Amino acid sequence: MALLNTSNLALLTFICYLLLVRICRYRRVNKTTAKYAKHEHDKLELTPQEAQQIVHDSLLYDAPLTMLLGFQITLFKVFGISSIAAMFFKSGHLMRETDLNKRLVDTVTLMSTILCNAFPPRADTDDASNPRAAIALARVNWIHDKYQINEDYLFNLALLIQEPIQWTNRFNWRPHSPLEKKAIFILWTNIGQSMGIKNIWSTYEEMEQWTESYGQKNMIPSETAYKLSRTTINHFVNQVPKFLGL
Known part of the structure; x- marks a missing residue:
């Protein structure tokens, strides 16, 4: 009887733990x-401020790993668009592992700064004295100023919205809520507008349809895409400990 009571107590404790x-x-x-x-x-x-706060909590607390992986997959997936791959290949910046690593670090740093600081700065809050997001966004615009803003930018923006959501839905302990999904869309479309990107969608569903159509038309095999992808894959494989055999 004592053993039974102990077993019941252990089971009850475990159930209470799961509930907590x-x-x-x-x-x-x-x-x-x-x-x-x-x-x-x-x-x-x-x-945009409300959307940013919702995304901030999701990114830092509930889905940090899957959202980060989604961002990284975006940086890889854009190579599938031949015009984007050709632009990166011509610049030569991503053909060396050191340059690729710098791009990844710089991109994550700039995007994290924009997402985790007031965007846009508001004069009626203490964040008005914290210009980090505005500075990071200005830096992003300066980097891209030498290139013509076209539909490739729109496709990249769509991936920055979709991929973190899709990775979170598939691999996180919970998917994004409808509110979080809306917040991610609103925040990133506002960032896109601040970058001068035109013809941004008005709804998430419209974006999904456009992205699928654009990908089907423009995501085609190319030698430059292969070389960039190979460099990127090698970069990530090299981060894996050698004893794992990769």
């Missing part, structure tokens, strides 16, 4: 959903 984990895990997203429930009910759009 469930409550704590969903506490942040439930709080966020409740906070912006009025937006859903009254069909109100999130402001």
Whole structure:
């Protein structure tokens, strides 16, 4: 009987632990959903600042790994567009592993700075004295100023929205909520507008249809895409410990 009671107590403790984990895990997203429930009910759009706060919490707490992997896959996937691959290949910046690593680090640093600091800075908050996001965005615009902004930029923007969401939905312990998905879309489209990208979609569904159509027309095999992809794959494989045999 004592053994049975001990077993029951252990089972009850384990169930309570799982329940506590469930409550704590969903506490942040439930709080966020409740906070912006009025937006859903009254069909109100999130402001860029509200969208950024939602994305910030998701990126730093609930889905940091899968969202980061999604960003990295975006940097790899754009090589499938022949015009983008040709541009990178011509620059020569990504054909050496050291240059590729610098691009990855610079991109993640700039994007993280934009996402984790007030965007755009607001005069009615303390963030007005923190210009980091504005400086990072200006740096991004300066880097891309030498290139003509066209639909390739629009495709890249779409991947920055879609890939983190898709990777989180597939591999994270929970998918993004509809509110988080909307926030990611609103924040990135505002960043795209600040970069001067034209013809940005008005809805996530419109973006999905456009991206699929654009990819089918323009994502074709090319020698430059292969060389860039091979360099990128080798870079990531080299990060794996040798004893694993890769």
